[in-house]
Amino acid sequence: MSNISPLVIGLAGFGTVGSGLAEVLRLNQDLIRARIGRDIRIKTVLVRDLKKPRTYALPEGATVTVNPDDLSNDPEIDILVELMGGKDLACDLITDALHAGKNIVTANKALLAEKGTELFNLAAEKNLGLAFEASVCGAIPILQVLRESLAGNKISSLMGILNGTSNYILSEMSEKGISFETALKEAQAKGYAEADPTFDIEGVDAAHKLTLLIRIAFGVDYPFKQLGTQGISEVSTEDIAFARELGYRIKLLGQARCLNGKIEAGVYPTLVSKNMQIASTDGVFNAVHVEGNAAGPVFMHGRGAGGLATASAVLGDILEIARCGKPNNTGFMTQYLPAAEIMPSDEAISQHYLHLMVSDKPGVLRDLAGALAEQGVSVAQAIQKEQGHSHVPIVFLTHEAPAKSINNALALIQAKNLLGHRPVHYRVLK
Amino acid sequence: MSNISPLVIGLAGFGTVGSGLAEVLRLNQDLIRARIGRDIRIKTVLVRDLKKPRTYALPEGATVTVNPDDLSNDPEIDILVELMGGKDLACDLITDALHAGKNIVTANKALLAEKGTELFNLAAEKNLGLAFEASVCGAIPILQVLRESLAGNKISSLMGILNGTSNYILSEMSEKGISFETALKEAQAKGYAEADPTFDIEGVDAAHKLTLLIRIAFGVDYPFKQLGTQGISEVSTEDIAFARELGYRIKLLGQARCLNGKIEAGVYPTLVSKNMQIASTDGVFNAVHVEGNAAGPVFMHGRGAGGLATASAVLGDILEIARCGKPNNTGFMTQYLPAAEIMPSDEAISQHYLHLMVSDKPGVLRDLAGALAEQGVSVAQAIQKEQGHSHVPIVFLTHEAPAKSINNALALIQAKNLLGHRPVHYRVLK
Numbered sequence: 001m002s003n004i005s006p007l008v009i010g011l012a013g014f015g016t017v018g019s020g021l022a023e024v025l026r027l028n029q030d031l032i033r034a035r036i037g038r039d040i041r042i043k044t045v046l047v048r049d050l051k052k053p054r055t056y057a058l059p060e061g062a063t064v065t066v067n068p069d070d071l072s073n074d075p076e077i078d079i080l081v082e083l084m085g086g087k088d089l090a091c092d093l094i095t096d097a098l099h100a101g102k103n104i105v106t107a108n109k110a111l112l113a114e115k116g117t118e119l120f121n122l123a124a125e126k127n128l129g130l131a132f133e134a135s136v137c138g139a140i141p142i143l144q145v146l147r148e149s150l151a152g153n154k155i156s157s158l159m160g161i162l163n164g165t166s167n168y169i170l171s172e173m174s175e176k177g178i179s180f181e182t183a184l185k186e187a188q189a190k191g192y193a194e195a196d197p198t199f200d201i202e203g204v205d206a207a208h209k210l211t212l213l214i215r216i217a218f219g220v221d222y223p224f225k226q227l228g229t230q231g232i233s234e235v236s237t238e239d240i241a242f243a244r245e246l247g248y249r250i251k252l253l254g255q256a257r258c259l260n261g262k263i264e265a266g267v268y269p270t271l272v273s274k275n276m277q278i279a280s281t282d283g284v285f286n287a288v289h290v291e292g293n294a295a296g297p298v299f300m301h302g303r304g305a306g307g308l309a310t311a312s313a314v315l316g317d318i319l320e321i322a323r324c325g326k327p328n329n330t331g332f333m334t335q336y337l338p339a340a341e342i343m344p345s346d347e348a349i350s351q352h353y354l355h356l357m358v359s360d361k362p363g364v365l366r367d368l369a370g371a372l373a374e375q376g377v378s379v380a381q382a383i384q385k386e387q388g389h390s391h392v393p394i395v396f397l398t399h400e401a402p403a404k405s406i407n408n409a410l411a412l413i414q415a416k417n418l419l420g421h422r423p424v425h426y427r428v429l430k
Numbered sequence: 431m432s433n434i435s436p437l438v439i440g441l442a443g444f445g446t447v448g449s450g451l452a453e454v455l456r457l458n459q460d461l462i463r464a465r466i467g468r469d470i471r472i473k474t475v476l477v478r479d480l481k482k483p484r485t486y487a488l489p490e491g492a493t494v495t496v497n498p499d500d501l502s503n504d505p506e507i508d509i510l511v512e513l514m515g516g517k518d519l520a521c522d523l524i525t526d527a528l529h530a531g532k533n534i535v536t537a538n539k540a541l542l543a544e545k546g547t548e549l550f551n552l553a554a555e556k557n558l559g560l561a562f563e564a565s566v567c568g569a570i571p572i573l574q575v576l577r578e579s580l581a582g583n584k585i586s587s588l589m590g591i592l593n594g595t596s597n598y599i600l601s602e603m604s605e606k607g608i609s610f611e612t613a614l615k616e617a618q619a620k621g622y623a624e625a626d627p628t629f630d631i632e633g634v635d636a637a638h639k640l641t642l643l644i645r646i647a648f649g650v651d652y653p654f655k656q657l658g659t660q661g662i663s664e665v666s667t668e669d670i671a672f673a674r675e676l677g678y679r680i681k682l683l684g685q686a687r688c689l690n691g692k693i694e695a696g697v698y699p700t701l702v703s704k705n706m707q708i709a710s711t712d713g714v715f716n717a718v719h720v721e722g723n724a725a726g727p728v729f730m731h732g733r734g735a736g737g738l739a740t741a742s743a744v745l746g747d748i749l750e751i752a753r754c755g756k757p758n759n760t761g762f763m764t765q766y767l768p769a770a771e772i773m774p775s776d777e778a779i780s781q782h783y784l785h786l787m788v789s790d791k792p793g794v795l796r797d798l799a800g801a802l803a804e805q806g807v808s809v810a811q812a813i814q815k816e817q818g819h820s821h822v823p824i825v826f827l828t829h830e831a832p833a834k835s836i837n838n839a840l841a842l843i844q845a846k847n848l849l850g851h852r853p854v855h856y857r858v859l860k
Contacts, residue, residue: 020724027584028723034649035582035762037763139726151745152461152462152748153458153461301731306726309725313725318582320578324754
């Protein structure tokens with residue numbers, strides 16, 4: 001088969017994932033030839049700085065450049081693989097490459113979540129592939145599963161551990177009883193968290209991925225900016241311990257549900273029953289649970305990051321373009337997805353976890369329970385512990401109620417000046 | 431889009447899955463139209479007996495027949511969906527339909543595992559699709575994931591809970607401490623096991639599925655008859671309890687590994703560490719764990735049976751044929767897979783679980799340990815319990831060793847007449 005010309009890749013970015021891709025192409029060359037009947041060749045590698053010492057050897061025979069035009073203007077290049085990250089440069093490069101008729105494979109969740117619509121529209125106009133399996137959950141092929149294998153299912157809900165860094169931190173806090181700050185430092189020391197960890201710990205990275213998951217699971221364009229996002233930096237060891245006592249784990253979940261055609265979605269610290277598979281997804285792993293109206297529950301678990309694991313997803317996309325040719329960017333006939341109808345998060349119904357610090361005086365429990373009852377919220381479990389302090393913690397796990405009712409009850413409670421601290425309020429998902 | 435002609439299905443079999451498919455097509459008609467731009471219409475339904483009362487309503491507008499030719503000879507039918515089960519009739523029907531130029535979607539694992547090579551070759555010759563996602567693990571899209579998403583990975587191992595009935599029985603035995611016979615009766619009463627449960631409990635069904643998984647994971651044709659298969663009918667509550675004491679669960683695993691190009695595979699009761707996700711796959715659920723050389727570990731979990739869940743997989747295959755057109759039956763360029771090089775199971779290296787009933791007299795433990803040591807097998811954990819009987823159980827969990835060494839040691843031990851009963855020997859997988 002060596003007389004068939006190779007599939008030629010222009011690779012933008014040569015960090016962990018870029019060099020991982022080069023490594024997998026080298027390791028699995030025979031397999032790839034058996035899969036698609038030709039070799040895959042990285043012709044040109046775009047880097048930011050030619051002088052920066054490379055941690056990894058460049059692919060054999062590849063040219064290095066700092067000029068993006070060397071990728072987009074090279075007619076020999078079939079596919080642009082964008083693994084450089086960042087938004088502006090990457091956006092320009094992908095735009096130019098689409099104009100030049102190249103298919104795109106990218107792992108750039110931030111770019112696609114924030115500016116994806118324009119890029120997807122351009123790809124549709126040019127009838128080109130814009131594949132992004134590697135953007136969401138690393139090696140877990142959740143996008144293809146949603147777009148193809150489960151294509152015959154209406155998805156009612158999905159929830160996932162979409163960020164390994166924050167999951168590692170929560171796992172360590174839960175297992176060792178250490179504080180958020182200590183666990184973060186440990187994650188940084190191990191290379192699981194960046195020096196500036198904001199994107200990971202504040203849920204931004206998970207929200208980028210959730211935006212893309214919603215796109216594929218429900219076939220709608222959901223604006224990233226409208227996604228409610230809350231990180232884990234305020235999750236306390238106390239709440240982790242209370243949750244455990246109630247039979248739950250606290251996880252940073254990206255979740256989306258479709259109710260009567262409306263999407264309710266967000267990224268929040270969430271209590272999940274310890275019996276759920278997502279509750280035992282620990283460390284840097286990612287996991288996704290989807291619920292289809294035919295398949296029922298489908299759960300997938302794997303590495304969410306790392307050079308080789310992410311390269312596995314990049315290569316899956318490259319092979320699909322090589323094999324099928326016809327782009328299937330949306331999973332639908334239309335390549336222009338309609339805007340999502342959004343359900344405000346406070347209309348969402350779930351169980352709720354409340355941790356209130358109250359003055360240790362008569363009638364407080366009555367007042368709290370009264371405020372909840374007034375909003376039609378009933379309590380499933382409660383914990384009150386004796387303490388020698390002026391304020392004591394009371395924890396409620398409610399039955400199902402709209403978030404709005406909880407918020408109203410909390411406003412009522414705060415108005416009565418019953419609380420020593422800002423209340424902690426998390427959703428509970430089953 | 432209603433002016434585009436529908437995709438026309440000939441459906442063979444109208445039991446749980448066939449009627450599930452009709453139901454999903456009805457429920458998700460709008461979604462399907464959005465996915466492929468046309469409707470899917472079941473034109474003709476083949477049944478065995480026209481007079482048998484139907485539990486489910488026939489698809490609207492469909493004709494019922496007992497004549498297979500009404501499917502294979504009808505030029506209007508695009509895809510034959512074979513959900514009738516059995517081997518001879520189904521084989522003839524699929525053969526005729528391929529000759530008539532129709533793509534095939536089937537859930538018939540027994541047929542494909544035992545006579546698949548001929549059918550796949552015929553499909554290749556005719557350049558037609560022969561899709562069988564629904565044959566393996568119901569709603570879990572493991573075949574597409576292996577064939578496409580993880581196509582860039584060399585798979586080093588896969589293991590799965592491939593049969594829900596036997597998993598339900600083992601789960602109940604483990605949870606409630608009941609015997610195999612009691613658990614089987616319970617499974618039959620709940621409709622999870624057939625009146626004649628042989629295929630499920632003796633590992634035959636799991637072996638059919640494993641044959642197909644090996645085909646797709648490793649790109650080789652592995653003869654079903656050469657697959658070592660052992661069922662669960664001899665798994666005892668004692669062994670389940672000993673395994674638990676050692677930190678393990680006993681599961682009926684289908685497993686395959688690729689070592690230096692050779693495939694070592696089989697279906698056996700196996701000890702798996704309680705920390706593995708496959709160990710907490712309980713009840714009628716199925717799960718598969720695969721290990722790719724780029725992706726690392728990928729775990730999937732879902733419903734392995736049931737009308738709607740299996741129909742989800744059937745529909746995924748139908749939609750793929752509608753979308754892509756090009757058949758990708760093997761996941762490789764060649765549609766004629768090479769024969770597997772088979773590694774004899776006794777060369778396989780793993781940890782081992784041994785449960786021996788020995789005479790309660792001095793020197794027995796020394797003799798047992800001596801026989802193991804003579805074969806180079808070292809012991810990782812041992813349990814010996816005092817009992818007021820002439821024979822006492824001794825349990826060993828060995829370090830890694832070839833199965834051959836264990837078998838030799840057991841032969842030695844049996845030759846010395848040390849055992850009161852036939853030894854219990856299971857593999858331990860991590």
